[in-house]
Amino acid sequence: xxxxxxxxxxxxxxxxxxxxxxxxxxxxxxxxxxxxxxxxxxxxxxxxxxxxxxxxxxxxxxxxxxxxxxxxxxxxxxxxxxxxxxxxxxxxxxxxxxxxxxxxxxxxxxxxxxxxxxxxxxxxxxxxxxxxxxxxxxxxxxxxxxxxxxxxxxxxxxxxxxxxxxxxxxxxxxxxxxxxxxxxxxxxxxxxxxxxxxxxxxxxxxxxxxxxxxxxxxxxxxxxxxxxxxxxxxxxxxxxxxxxxxxxxxxxxxxxxxxxxxxxxxxxxxxxxxxxxxxxxxxxxxxxxxxxxxxxxxxxxxxxxxxxxxxxxxxxxxxxxxxxxxxxxxxxxxxxxxxxxxxxxxxxxxxxxxxxxxxxxxxxxxxxxxxxxxxxxxxxxxxxxxxxxxxxxxxxxxxxxxxxxxxxxxxxxxxxxxxxxxxxxxxxxxxxxxxxxxxxxxxxxxxxxxxxxxxxxxxxxxxxxxxxxxxxxxxxxxxxxxxxxxxxxxxxxxxxxxxxxxxxxxxxxxxxxxxxxxxxxxxxxxxxxxxxxxxxxxxxxxxxxxxxxxxxxxxxxxxxxxxxxxxxxxxxxxxxxxxxxxxxxxxxxxxxxxxxxxxxxxxxxxxxxxxxxxxxxxxxxxxxxxxxxxxxxxxxxxxxxxxxxxxxxxxxxxxxxxxxxxxxxxxxxxxxxxxxxxxxxxxxxxxxxxxxxxxxxxxxxxxxxxxxxxxxxxxxxxxxxxxxxxxxxxxxxxxxxxxxxxxxxxxxxxxxxxxxxxxxxxxxxxxxxxxxxxxxxxxxxxxxxxxxxxxxxxxxxxxxxxxxxxxxxxxxxxxxxxxxxxxxxxxxxxxxxxxxx
Amino acid sequence: xxxxxxxxxxxxxxxxxxxxxxxxxxxxxxxxxxxxxxxxxxxxxxxxxxxxxxxxxxxxxxxxxxxxxxxxxxxxxxxxxxxxxxxxxxxxxxxxxxxxxxxxxxxxxxxxx
Numbered sequence: 012x013x014x015x016x017x018x019x020x021x022x023x024x025x026x027x028x029x030x031x032x033x034x035x036x037x038x039x040x041x042x043x044x045x046x047x048x049x050x051x052x053x054x055x056x057x058x059x060x061x062x063x064x065x066x067x068x069x070x071x072x073x074x075x076x077x078x079x080x081x082x083x084x085x086x087x088x089x090x091x092x093x094x095x096x097x098x099x100x101x102x103x104x105x106x107x108x109x110x111x112x113x114x115x116x117x118x119x120x121x122x123x124x125x126x127x128x129x130x131x132x133x134x135x136x137x138x139x140x141x142x143x144x145x146x147x148x149x150x151x152x153x154x155x156x157x158x159x160x161x162x163x164x165x166x167x168x169x170x171x172x173x174x175x176x177x178x179x180x181x182x183x184x185x186x187x188x189x190x191x192x193x194x195x196x197x198x199x200x201x202x203x204x205x206x207x208x209x210x211x212x213x214x215x216x217x218x219x220x221x222x223x224x225x226x227x228x229x230x231x232x233x234x235x236x237x238x239x240x241x242x243x244x245x246x247x248x249x250x251x252x253x254x255x256x257x258x259x260x261x262x263x264x265x266x267x268x269x270x271x272x273x274x275x276x277x278x279x280x281x282x283x284x285x286x287x288x289x290x291x292x293x294x295x296x297x298x299x300x301x302x303x304x305x306x307x308x309x310x311x312x313x314x315x316x317x318x319x320x321x322x323x324x325x326x327x328x329x330x331x332x333x334x335x336x337x338x339x340x341x342x343x344x345x346x347x348x349x350x351x352x353x354x355x356x357x358x359x360x361x362x363x364x365x366x367x368x369x370x371x372x373x374x375x376x377x378x379x380x381x382x383x384x385x386x387x388x389x390x391x392x393x394x395x396x397x398x399x400x401x402x403x404x405x406x407x408x409x410x411x412x413x414x415x416x417x418x419x420x421x422x423x424x425x426x427x428x429x430x431x432x433x434x435x436x437x438x439x440x441x442x443x444x445x446x447x448x449x450x451x452x453x454x455x456x457x458x459x460x461x462x463x464x465x466x467x468x469x470x471x472x473x474x475x476x477x478x479x480x481x482x483x484x485x486x487x488x489x490x491x492x493x494x495x496x497x498x499x500x501x502x503x504x505x506x507x508x509x510x511x512x513x514x515x516x517x518x519x520x521x522x523x524x525x526x527x528x529x530x531x532x533x534x535x536x537x538x539x540x541x542x543x544x545x546x547x548x549x550x551x552x553x554x555x556x557x558x559x560x561x562x563x564x565x566x567x568x569x570x571x572x573x574x575x576x577x578x579x580x581x582x583x584x585x586x587x588x589x590x591x592x593x594x595x596x597x598x599x600x601x602x603x604x605x606x607x608x609x610x611x612x613x614x615x616x617x618x619x620x621x622x623x624x625x626x627x628x629x630x631x632x633x634x635x636x637x638x639x640x641x642x643x644x645x646x647x648x649x650x651x652x653x654x655x656x657x658x659x660x661x662x663x664x665x666x667x668x669x670x671x672x673x674x675x676x677x678x679x680x681x682x683x684x685x686x687x688x689x690x691x692x693x694x695x696x697x698x699x700x701x702x703x704x705x706x707x708x709x710x711x712x713x714x715x716x717x718x719x720x721x722x723x724x725x726x727x728x729x730x731x732x733x734x735x736x737x738x739x740x741x742x743x744x745x746x747x748x749x750x751x752x753x754x755x756x757x758x759x760x761x762x763x764x765x766x767x768x769x770x771x772x773x774x775x776x777x778x779x780x781x782x783x784x785x786x787x788x789x790x791x792x793x794x795x796x797x798x799x800x801x802x803x804x805x806x807x808x809x810x811x812x813x814x815x816x817x818x819x820x821x822x823x824x825x826x827x828x829x830x831x832x833x834x835x836x837x838x839x840x841x842x843x844x845x846x847x848x
Numbered sequence: 849x850x851x852x853x854x855x856x857x858x859x860x861x862x863x864x865x866x867x868x869x870x871x872x873x874x875x876x877x878x879x880x881x882x883x884x885x886x887x888x889x890x891x892x893x894x895x896x897x898x899x900x901x902x903x904x905x906x907x908x909x910x911x912x913x914x915x916x917x918x919x920x921x922x923x924x925x926x927x928x929x930x931x932x933x934x935x936x937x938x939x940x941x942x943x944x945x946x947x948x949x950x951x952x953x954x955x956x957x958x959x960x961x
Binding site: 013014017018021031032034035036038039041042043045056057058060061062063064065066 | 878879880883898899902903905906907909910911912916921923925926927928
């Protein structure tokens, strides 16, 4: 310990101690001279040996290397700038991608003790739902000892505020929601368990900061004012902070205590009905309790709950916990996407590094002379190698700074664009910095090692390294371009391909009858009235009922094995007019009769896969003794699975019991938006307590497509950047080859070689690397893009147009990049070249 | 005494720190004096090369066996004197007993074999 301390002291006092050592030796020499001795030896060398015992020589050498490296970089600013830029792109893209992941999945939310918050979801071996009955939540809250608190959120359709045209989104939350998160109130107060827990408490709402700004012009005097939500008066008691971090990233306009839900939604039984899964549940682990232990206790409680409500709890149901203190609760599929994205961004880094490696190799030739001199005056290979590695590291560090800045700027822009929660910031945290450091080191090794070895071994003429670098660049950019091509195709496909139903003129009207306590018969009466009056309205072509409307809030599917491979079966419950309203063609058989039972209509793909070569009409479906008979076959329609390639559909006739959950679909002759006021007034006259949610399918569809378009354009930009990088790299390497072989080319031309022969002699060494790179890149893309299938909107991940397009673009750019500098070989001034050489 | 200064034998490897510690036991000395003292005490058999003396002294400073402080030489020049520390004294004791045991063992073999 003492020795280490002294060593460090010596590091800081090196100058003084060296002077003292020098004085010691000086004195020694004086005394020796008095004694008549003159041959003291080389003082400098001895001092150096003595200093070596301090153990800091490596630091001196590193300092030398760094200073020298900086001088070298400063001497060729063009090269340095290019190299830093190339690296900044490679590193920046990775930093931005990792920062995003960090934000979504790693960064703890700015709430009280985020690490102890868990998201709890119902699961069984074959079922999953993100929501649970409020009664279950209360049961767990009362009995779980491993949970210090249970929080719940009930999302509802947008609510009407006073007489506004634009409805406001709302969430009902358990009263402890804000106190558990430790949310301070910038104005007024938050929902408070002491005052807002009971249904008999005065109805209150808390406004979100954004809504307060938009709707109330940031007026602090709104606190205490009464507003009407769905015509029910309530008092505004507070405003959430601007940078409020909510569980699961929910951002409703207004927050309401969950006990008030029956007050705002007339006749609702959500809070009492044990079969109505509607509440998202979070828990806070009791101090010192691990999530697994809590899961264990909750499993026991679930079993108890099953005894009380055997119908409503699945057979092997359990609550699965996942860390809830982050922006996003990560699902396994999200990790797959993250892996896919990281492969793509690392490819860009690889292309950038290969590119820079090429540049360094070419530069090595100009430094050959310098290296020879250094070897001649006694530098060892190891010393040269270390010097070159230091230079690479220096470049990498410069590139990393630029990349970090670039990544943060990109992210900042993205956050603004995406209207992200205000507590997120693009400023890198320690995780991002460590990641940047790691990537930088990795990059420096990748681009610096090969050239350093080659140079230190003094072998410049070998072409293998150049060929490998060209191959790697081509492979990387090929894979990137293909993925970009696939996504562009998917966006086109989604934009211009019929999803199987005519979405342009559809309006869905969801009156939420079940949530308002409607019984089946009453619901049927309401829906019948609604349908007949809508049908009579001008501009309405067709009206029908469906339980799971297109792009709705809920989907349902089951995995089923047909003919040896897994398909996703999407069931739906419809009335006979559904197919006409949706514009789904009836291909065989007939549609349902009114009130028909034990019948099913299947999609074309399902019929083809289940009964290949047979007539599907008349076939039976079902596991139980009571089978359902196929009465018709309709065209494939991705009503609930727009981007699912393997989806097949089954339609069942809606029964009386289904009525409270049914949604009205209307096809209009003109713009569906014009029908909204008509539908609203019909609903008003049928039951003023209802506030139906009306959605234009066309707009929902556009929203979906916009997302894939954005992703496609982002990936395309990245792919093009990679290709341009590769192009620049190839230009550099080919010009280098030409300049190296000037003499040989000149002699050939002088002897009468044809231009084509000259070109091919220059470029021949790159044919194979390019070909191998293309093949490797394409197969890499084929393997990696399997994960992408869901995002591809029905485009195969082996789509030939995507592949051939990408490869064609790449070949074009590579050819241009190779031919431009190679042409110089043909325009050589023969006399001058030959004389000079 | 021009020639007598020259070492007649080299220093056995590893012995120098022990000898330096031993000659410093009677008081602090500067570098040149340490070399001289060892040379003298060994009846001019052992000589200490400067190229070995100073790195060894640096190593011993680092280990904490000796410290250096400024003093005035017999030629009235400002020079560093090396002084034994408590830690150095302890180390010397350990070294000596170790050395005694090893030489004893060697002697035994030489006598009986």
